[in-house]
Structure formats: structure tokens, C-alpha cells
Ligand SMILES: O=C(O)CCC(=O)C(=O)O
């Protein structure tokens with residue numbers, strides 16, 4: 001089993017027929033493995049390089065500075081998450097990674113008790129504007145991918161995008177530091193998990209290390225491929241599609257070669273539908289007119305998943 005590489009350009013630029021053809025390839029990938037590499041996703045390699053440079057800058061800051069932006073709760077889900085803080089596999093020791101979460105930017109002036117704001121470093125406007133620019137680019141890419149999903153699943157082309165128009169997405173910069181101490185028994189870089197939302201866009205540096213579990217149970221390597229972005233389907237998309245699209249487990253293991261001495265960086269963009277979007281089995285995915293899950297609101301689903309890992 002291999003993770004397919006799909007050229008997305010014909011979807012962005014093409015006519016109805018080429019868009020259908022790309023949507024069909026995406027359907028196949030989501031159905032068989034839940035992961036794909038999208039080539040020509042509509043983000044320049046310069047922009048990707050620039051955000052990785054900013055990420056290195058951020059994680060190189062002293063811990064006390066990063067801790068000023070500490071993640072505080074599942075509802076806001078913003079800010080800095082220190083090493084070992086998150087357990088993607090709840091019965092294992094904490095993951096050997098640190099992360100910085102950014103959500104939709106709202107000015108503090110507009111913040112209300114229900115609206116959470118991002119945590120930024122003082123006097124780092126360049127960092128903030130580059131991260132936010134990347135956030136918006138990812139939103140646009142995600143909208144295109146969600147249109148392809150809609151075509152693939154025979155619902156109106158704007159079916160998923162209208163249910164994501166509040167942009168409840170999270171951009172996550174990730175750093176896996178070099179391993180300098182003996183890890184705890186069972187400890188890994190990112191424990192095996194499936195993502196919670198609808199789709200995830202994932203960018204990784206050349207160090208690689210991502211592994212994806214095929215249906216056979218075998219773990220297959222998903223190395224970085226230049227000029228591509230990894231797209232995978234999350235639990236909510238699996239639920240929406242009655243398991244026609246699969247939400248596949250993936251993990252990052254501690255390297256067993258010289259890469260153990262190196263930092264690894266990756267960037268994930270987790271797409272979440274509007275909190276009040278009702279996730280009800282799609283008509284094209286019903287089998288014998290039945291659905292595996294009852295309807296749930298996207299917000300309720302996300303909160304229950306986040307609470308299990310912190
Ligand atoms: O760092 C990676 O390559 C994977 C990260 C991941 O799967 C996640 O944060 O959900």
C-alpha cells in the first residue's frame with residue numbers, strides 16, 4: 001500500500017471534467033488509506049520555507065519566553081504546548097515535542113467571553129504577520145480541497161465550505177527536539193492517533209519520520225516529498241461519510257539513526273467545521289439506509305477529543 005501523489009493543479013485551474021477526475025482520485029485515496037500527497041496545492045515553496053524559518057526562530061526562544069504564551073485550556077486551544085505536555089496516546093508518557101497553536105485572528109477589541117484570541121509575543125509583528133499569512137493561505141487551500149471532497153461525495157460543491165466558513169481551524173507549528181536523554185519506556189515523538197477534525201494539511205521538513213498505518217496494520221513511511229502537502233482525513237470526516245473515507249492512525253517515532261541528534265519541524269493545519277455544524281451521515285454514504293453514528297455537533301465532538309489528550 002502506498003500513499004498516492006495527486007496533482008491538484010488541474011483541480012484549481014481545470015474545467016468540470018478535469019475537476020471531476022481529480023475529485024475521483026481524492027475519493028480513492030480517502031477511501032483506501034485516508035492520506036494523500038497533493039502536488040501543486042496552490043502554496044509557493046517560498047512561503048512554506050518562510051514559515052519553517054519562523055518556526056525555528058520561535059522554538060529557539062528561551063523556555064521562559066515561550067511559557068508566557070502557555071496553552072491554558074481545550075476551549076481556547078491556543079498558545080505554547082511544552083515538551084511532554086500532550087499525550088496523543090493517553091496511556092503512554094507525554095510526546096517528545098513542543099507546539100504552538102494559532103487560531104483565527106480576532107482583534108482583542110472584538111473579543112467576547114465566547115471568542116478566544118491568539119497568544120502572541122510582544123514586539124514580534126513580523127512573526128505574527130507571517131504566521132497569519134500562512135494561516136489564511138492554508139484556509140484557501142483547505143477550501144479548494146473541501147470543494148473536491150464535495151464533488152467526490154456527490155453533494156453541492158459548496159457543501160463543506162459553507163460548513164467551515166467560521167474558520168475554526170488551528171495552525172500548529174511543531175518542533176521535535178534532538179533526543180539527549182534516554183526516553184521513558186513507551187515514549188515516542190508523537191503517539192499513534194487519528195486527527196479529530198475534517199481534514200488536515202501537513203507540511204514536514206526533510207528529516208521526515210511520519211508513519212501511517214495501512215489497513216493491514218502495517219506502518220508505512222510517509223517521508224517529505226518536495227512541493228507537496230500531505231492531506232489526511234480526520235475522525236469527523238470519517239463520521240460524516242459513514243467510514244467511506246477513513247481517518248487513519250499516524251505517528252512519529254523516535255529516530256533510530258543519526259536523525260536522533262537533529263531537530264525535526266512540521267506544521268499542521270487542522271480544519272474544523274463550524275461549532276454548530278451538524279455532522280449527519282451524507283446521503284451518498286448511507287448503506288441500506290443506515291448510518292453508523294447518530295448526528296453530533298462539530299463543536300461537541302472536538303471538545304471531547306481534546307479533553308482526552310491533555
Ligand atoms: O509532525 C507530524 O508529522 C505529525 C503531527 C500530527 O500528526 C499531529 O500533530 O496531529
Ligand SMILES: [Fe+2]
Nearest residue numbers: 193194195250
Ligand atoms: Fe495527526
